[in-house]
Amino acid sequence: MNEPAINVRGRDKEDGSAPRSRLRQILPREFASLIALAALAVMLTVIMLELQTSATAYIIGESHWSKAQQYASHVLHGYAASGDPQQLKLARDALRVPLSDHQARLALERDPPDLAAARQGFLRGLNAPQDVDRMIRMYRYFNNAPFFRDSVAQWRIGDAHVIALQGIADEMEAAHAAGQVTAVQTHAWQRRILELDATLRPIEAAFSQSLVDGARMLKTILTVASILLFLAIAGVLILILRWSLRRIHASEGMFRSAFHQAAVGMLKMKLDGRILEANEAIGEILNCPPEELQGKLLGELLDADALARIAL
Known part of the structure; x- marks a missing residue:
């Protein structure tokens, strides 16, 4: 029998490419204006x-x-x-x-x-x-x-x-x-x-x-x-802050929408293995409501072989 497909995302290891991309977009305009002022x-x-x-x-x-x-x-x-x-x-x-x-x-x-x-x-x-x-x-x-x-x-x-x-x-x-x-x-x-x-x-x-x-x-x-x-x-700084927050909220919103609507089971976890958030698909796979998975260790839910495959 095939093991369930689980996608694990660690919050403490966020990908830095998106923030760097946002900074590159901000610098040519807002930061240049700030430096000039x-x-x-x-x-x-x-x-x-x-x-x-x-x-x-x-x-x-x-x-x-x-x-x-x-x-x-x-x-x-x-x-x-x-x-x-x-x-x-x-x-x-x-x-x-x-x-x-x-x-x-x-x-x-x-x-x-x-x-x-x-x-x-x-x-x-x-x-x-x-x-x-x-x-x-x-x-x-x-x-x-x-x-x-x-x-x-x-x-x-x-x-x-x-x-x-x-x-x-x-x-x-x-x-x-x-x-x-x-x-x-x-x-x-x-x-x-x-x-x-x-x-x-x-x-x-x-x-x-x-x-x-x-x-x-x-x-x-x-x-x-x-x-x-x-x-x-101060006005330019406020504009930069608002623009950055809008981009962050938009990015976070898209991720949360994709996370919760995904057909694949997905978890957001800390580095110590504790679950921060789970989507509906993983709840169905594990036969447990997503909100009850928060705070649990992944090792409490899967056997050793499944854990090894996730690590790989």
């Missing part, structure tokens, strides 16, 4: 942080600019009356800071930009060496951007006044060297110096405030963009 988020964050750092570098540079200009104005005010060459030297040393930044800006506005001259100018302007390259990049690529464009306009106005201050220094030096300085001339020089200094202070403040406003705007943009990208990434 994550890369965009990282790139946007790096750009925004770089712009914020560059704006901070310009604000620090403006601090050196304004301190040097104010010190030069103070020393030149005294030099107008004393004619002391040492005071003139101190004033010229101080003026070298804003004038070096002026030369750096002009170098960047050339066609093509003179990057070496710009770098040297920013360094002579007492800007931190580690900030110089990012200051150059920001001016080259964002000089017409909102807020920074306004700062550049204030910078140009400030440079014109510093050059005028240097002109007064040259004029006073020539007059003192010729010994042709009168009290009236001294008073006129001092009045012009004070007027230039008073004019430059709000210009310097406007330059920094524009950069501060720009940095605040960048922070807001970064925050909003980060939230939107997070939501986009």
Whole structure:
């Protein structure tokens, strides 16, 4: 007499080809979108942080600019009356800071930009060496951007006044060297110096405030963009999860339908030989309701010869 045909499926040894196939189908679309969004988020964050750092570098540079200009104005005010060459030297040393930044800006506005001259100018302007390259990049690529464009306009106005201050220094030096300085001339020089200094202070403040406003705007943009990208990434992950669950449920449904409707007796078993699930056909073969087979050992139901043939 022939032994009953039994198909045994082990849950702990599931075939990995179906999951791998599903992953291969997901990767070209959903995973690629996810990777692209994550890369965009990282790139946007790096750009925004770089712009914020560059704006901070310009604000620090403006601090050196304004301190040097104010010190030069103070020393030149005294030099107008004393004619002391040492005071003139101190004033010229101080003026070298804003004038070096002026030369750096002009170098960047050339066609093509003179990057070496710009770098040297920013360094002579007492800007931190580690900030110089990012200051150059920001001016080259964002000089017409909102807020920074306004700062550049204030910078140009400030440079014109510093050059005028240097002109007064040259004029006073020539007059003192010729010994042709009168009290009236001294008073006129001092009045012009004070007027230039008073004019430059709000210009310097406007330059920094524009950069501060720009940095605040960048922070807001970064925050909003980060939230939107997070939501986009979360949305893609949810789509991937739902798609995967649908495929798994569909596959499981097809298997369960085939399992229970099969004419061949079938069992799902654990590796230790205990039955997890049985179909109707095996119940009829073994003359036992399928639900009562759950949890039993296969060896309790079949003789040794049948077990040996199943193992083979």
